[in-house]
Amino acid sequence: MKGLLRKICLEIRWPVLFFSLGLTAIMSILTWVLPTILGDIDKFFDAVPLFKPLIAALLGVNPDSQFSAEMTQAFLWVHPSVLATIWGHEVMYCTRIPAGEIDRGTVDFLLGLPVSRWKLYLVETFGWLVSGLIIICAGIFGHMCVAQKFVSEMQPTPGTTLMILCNLFSVYIAVGSFAFFISSMSDRRNRAIGITFSILLFSFLLNFLAQFWQPAKPWAKLSVLEYYRPATVIQSGDFPAIHVGILLGIGIVCWTVGGIILSRRSICTV
């Protein structure tokens, strides 16, 4: 276990640092600029009629013509750059085993060691969860620092922040588990990343499509954003137990199936 953890640390320390600093910067900047931009959002709504449904799709609630401080906070958590950074890290991480190892030809060396595939999978999972926590916490740190010092209306209550974090982390688990599942069937890392990102993008766009096209509405349930609604959490103050449950359910199923496939599949060279 120690050796495998050391290997993961050596391999991911720089990407994790890079993504952590990136998310810190993104969330700091968004915390700084969003109140100003969203304060004048009514002008955008008037000028571009499509803009309002897009924001509504992102937030999951219909924004008023004037953005409240709560909505501004919520917008920070669903901003595409925030989600892209977190997902970028985890899709790259979760396709390391087995697709990445097979792709770079190191799988023979790794599997030549006396370690079961399930153990490898568990250690990788541990690294994925810890690295995700580090990156998300780095983002929160950036947000809190700027909010505390300069933009008091963007300062969330600890309870609300924790609930949104739980929701965001359950999205992280669902997406990462899906990437593990795709990777477990793949011999090529780029292909695994491509497939995961395509499905993720489709799921993301489905959420927007449902706002404009009635037949797509029932399919919106397939969108990951359907289960991640910080605006509702901030407004109601309730823990999104059902959404978190659904996301964790997806995560557990994908992760387990991925592990079973990895443990039973034949590993060929490419």
Added chain:
Amino acid sequence: MLPVMSVIEIDNLTKAYGSRRGIRNIGLSVKSGEIFGFLGPNGAGKSTTIRVLLGFLQASSGTAKILGHDCWTDSTVVRKQVGYVSGDVRLYPWLTLERALQFVGEVRKTDIRRHGMELAERFHLEPDLPVRKMSRGNRQKVAVVLALAHRPQLAILDEPTSGLDPLMQDALAVCMQEMANEGRTVFFSSHTLSEVESLCKQVAIIRDGTIVASEAIENLRKQAPRVVRITFDSIQSAEAVRWPDFVRLHSHHEKYSVLHMDGPAAELIEWSVKQPITDIDISPPSLEAVFRKFYSDTPTGVTA
């Protein structure tokens, strides 16, 4: 010294890859303390067999056991006793030998650094040079050191000498011989017939996914023909000669004839004394001819 027992037992093993050729109904037994050569042309199924042994591939049918453990269901237990060098060595670019010995030792839960560094010295490796800066030969040497550093009961080496210079090939041969002397087993695939001849007592030859020969190298040697070159005193003598039954004419040019002969040379010498011969050259039995016969569909160089 361990009692002689089967370290590898393969019975009726088949691995099918759909339309691609895999291996079919392979049977092998490798005893402890042996250096076992596994030969075959490219794509014959050597690496597939090795990957089944290591539990990378699940067999379609049949069984493969190492030290009594099933290679698929008990692969983790199997790999504890095995050191493996793959045919196409790829290591992590950030790995140095020092780090690798620590990492592999931690995974194997045993300190392999001392023996690893001894091996590194024998193979002239720099312990702190990262893999990304190493030549192919040095990467091969690192893989060999990592495979042997924990003193495995069985070393499975897939073309281990490829990329090594002759001196390092000798160093590896010494390591393999030492393992065998200690009662440990080496199973290695190779294309280099001379190293197989000098190292192995047992060989198996695989072609098109099936074992075409599996026996002691001495038995193969008995099947190998000697090449005899005879020079007659004149072209007329060469043309008039009546060849005895125990030789086969391979080629003939003016005064010179090249023959293939099985068995001992005594009969030939007895026959040649009565012939108008000015020179005779009898080479030792050529295993290469036997291997070539097994490698190719049409035997070459074995019969005239």
